[in-house]
Amino acid sequence: MTNTKERLQKVIAQSGVTSRRKAEKLIVDGKVKVNGKVITELGTKVSTQDKIEVNGVRLEKEEPVYYLFYKPREVISSLKDDKGRTVVTDYLGDIPERIYPIGRLDYDTSGILLLTNDGTFANQLMHPRYEIDKIYVAKIKGIPTKKELQELKKGIHSNNELLKAVRYKVLETDKRKNATILEITLHEGKNRHIRRMMEELGYPVMKLKREKYGILDLQGLQPGNFRRLTPHEVKKMRHSATNENC
Template sequence: MEEKMRINKYLASCNVASRRKCEEIISSGKVTLNGKVVKELATMVDVKKDKVTVFGKPVELDNSKVYYMLNKPAGVISASKSKYGEETVVDIIGKKEHRLFPVGRLDKDTTGLIILTNDGDFAYKLTHPKYEKEKTYEALVKGHIDSKGLERLKKGVVIDGKKTSKAKVRLIKMAGNNSLIEITIIEGRKRQVKKMCERVGHKVLKLKRTMENGLGLGDLQEGEYRKLTKNEVNRLLR
């Protein structure tokens, strides 16, 4: 264990939230270090001596980390809590020995693989763009997508004023009047796959995440979950 670490990493290691969310909490002035409010993300914490509070409550390191894989059903939101009483991915797993939060997010109507953990540093490494972790989806799109459309997706298209990175794309099959495609991206922009497909003229009818950085759902059915093995956690971080 490091004796000193940046306060954002420290809070994430205390299971407050993902590192990015912790940065927001720090910047909003909700964190104190030895009784003084800190907003500077580069502030260093002596993990053995310093006293840190978040929203007025003391926090401390929890060295026991857990990791779950869930096959998210449609209609469930990717959050720890809901303001409007909606079912969350954390609700499905239920109260465990640790306070869990989802790594990244899937839209409410999107199904498939999502990771939940209490390890903020792990979540940061899976979601920050600089680590370029692959996420694979199966998308049922309206109409028959042709080779030109597939090629455009592979090369990247402009959404929200910015071109997407190159993607891996293949046609799985034609499904009646629609097409089932597999698409692998390394970014995690909001509604990215849906917007990419719409950009080439094909609305997404159904979307499922099937794999993250080489780790797939296997035989996990919708609504089911399991703990990840140490080897699987290492694979995700590779």
């Protein structure tokens, strides 16, 4: 943050406290103070000299950090869970910064999950306008026909939502076990996106893993491992998230 004034919700998001969208809700709900005064108007601008409090806690800007985590199955993509289940930050307890996941992976889905305290970066990667490939490998029950799989690209309706895949590839079929392994590429990730698509087609997912996120993959990592992104990786991902059709 520089001496020039910026929107309050952007400053909160950049601090790593939460996403910009949630920051906006905190402002509207009267949870944010600037110089001791409750602010409820979105678009309010602040500078580095202003004292900002969120839920009574003084905002301190952290240096941005970026992590790639190999999420195991049966781990919640959240900072806490009211049912006491394992969450992603249980694996990253030694990291001093207040990081949070960029998007989510389902409880039963493994693979790449990115975490950061840079709200602007997180919002860029999650924005549906930008077409960043997220590549999954799914093991499904049954052997769908080519015509059925083409529906993935056309779009499948589920609970009043249209779910689509960008690409798909059959990696393996096993007639003896009545199973198929598919590679499926998404640009957006709605709740249980792939599982819901395949359920609508009648081929439930038995196992699902996100193997690539843009230029990033899981090379060298085991489930539960994590590493920091290199400056080059951050730059490439940021470039992908600010250039359409990249």
